[in-house]
Amino acid sequence: xxxxxxxxxxxxxxxxxxxxxxxxxxxxxxxxxxxxxxxxxxxxxxxxxxxxxxxxxxxxxxxxxxxxxxxxxxxxxxxxxxxxxxxxxxxxxxxxxxxxxxxxxxxxxxxxxxxxxxxxxxxxxxxxxxxxxxxxxxxxxxxxxxxxxxxxxxxxxxxxxxxxxxxxxxxxxxxxxxxxxxxxxxxxxxxxxxxxxxxxxxxxxxxxxxxxxxxxxxxxxxxxxxxxxxxxxxxxxxxxxxxxxxxxxxxxxxxxxxxxxxxxxxxxxxxxxxxxxxxxxxxxxxxxxxxxxxxx
Numbered sequence: 232x233x234x235x236x237x238x239x240x241x242x243x244x245x246x247x248x249x250x251x252x253x254x255x256x257x258x259x260x261x262x263x264x265x266x267x268x269x270x271x272x273x274x275x276x277x278x279x280x281x282x283x284x285x286x287x288x289x290x291x292x293x294x295x296x297x298x299x300x301x302x303x304x305x306x307x308x309x310x311x312x313x314x315x316x317x318x319x320x321x322x323x324x325x326x327x328x329x330x331x332x333x334x335x336x337x338x339x340x341x342x343x344x345x346x347x348x349x350x351x352x353x354x355x356x357x358x359x360x361x362x363x364x365x366x367x368x369x370x371x372x373x374x375x376x377x378x379x380x381x382x383x384x385x386x387x388x389x390x391x392x393x394x395x396x397x398x399x400x401x402x403x404x405x406x407x408x409x410x411x412x413x414x415x416x417x418x419x420x421x422x423x424x425x426x427x428x429x430x431x432x433x434x435x436x437x438x439x440x441x442x443x444x445x446x447x448x449x450x451x452x453x454x455x456x457x458x459x460x461x462x463x464x465x466x467x468x469x470x471x472x473x474x475x476x477x478x479x480x481x482x483x484x485x486x487x488x489x490x491x492x493x494x495x496x497x498x499x500x501x502x503x504x505x506x507x508x509x510x511x512x513x514x515x516x517x518x519x520x521x522x523x524x525x526x527x
Contacts, residue, residue: 233343233367235391235491238262238270240373240449241484245293247371247393248276248487249362254341257284258360258371259293260300267296274490278304283340285332285347286310288354288374289318301326309338311347313356334358348385350375353420361385367493370394373450376421378431386431387438390493391445393482394432396461397422403455422450425461429468436472445491447480458483 234250244261248271255276260267268278281304284297298320301308307328308321315321315331332338334356337346347358352374359372359382370386373395386392403413403424416422423431428448435441446469448461458481469477480488 233364233369233493235369236274236487236489237393237447237449237482238267238487239484240482241451241453242292243484244295245373245450246270248274249369250276251343251364252341253282254343255280255282256340256343257281257306259287260284260296261292261294262296264296264299264303267300270487273487281306283307283309285345285360286314287359288352288357289314290354294318294321298324298326301328311356311358314354317355346385348381350382351377351379351420353415359385375423376419378423378427383431383434386435388440389435389443391447391491392443393447393449394428395423395450396425396428396448396465397450398452398455399425399457399460402457406455408454416455425456425464429464432465433468433471436469436474436477443474443477445478445480447482447488449482451481451483
């Protein structure tokens with residue numbers, strides 16, 4: 232059995248919790264120690280349980296809280312050598328418990344097999360992860376500008392997938408960003424659009440070995456996207472393949488998704504299931520998220 236919760240996802244902070252037995256892993260931690268504690272408590276877990284933190288890349292929304300959390304909890308940090316050197320806090324004040332991994336080479340944490348794979352992003356050595364037991368696999372793939380054959384191969388045959396659905400091109404074009412940032416986001420080293428994410432999802436669902444039960448849309452832009460568009464775009468991809476049993480969740484930066492359990496897979500967290508009163512006209516980020524979570 233594997234448990235999974237996206238604690239935070241977006242340009243503010245990213246962190247995902249994965250658990251199996253005595254092994255409790257964070258993928259990244261852009262959250263502060265205080266906020267991490269809060270998010271873990273919301274899913275019934277505590278920071279003292281953390282054993283390991285595996286790092287996708289060195290951008291601050293992914294690593295802001297990592298070193299402090301590791302020192303506080305004793306969790307081991309796993310990072311590629313290049314990412315460790317580019318990550319200033321890690322390079323200048325490295326935690327005592329740290330290990331390197333190499334993209335494309337699997338390593339073991341407890342009984343979990345962790346396979347990092349290269350992705351295309353404007354970082355020194357960015358990776359996604361495939362995390363497996365013999366009978367179940369979870370994929371984590373955000374912060375990538377385009378889908379490579381390596382990405383496709385490593386996301387096949389999963390049980391659950393956290394997949395970036397960052398922006399809607401029409402909304403990105405009118406977002407209050409400088410032209411340089413818009414170009415970066417839409418570049419091949421930037422972030423996936425909703426339609427590219429949907430095309431990849433549809434492709435994965437077409438595979439004969441597809442056993443996908445859960446898709447969590449991650450890194451959804453607050454200013455260049457809309458959770459309803461994400462929901463509708465990805466749900467269309469799922470329905471095209473007549474895979475209506477697949478649960479679709481849209482993660483956000485302000486609340487964790489409810490803890491998913493591979494032996495009891497129903498999830499009802501920030502899933503956007505109805506348009507209801509959900510609009511972009513919310514007065515604040517908090518009220519916007521509250522509307523999102525009220526649509527269960």
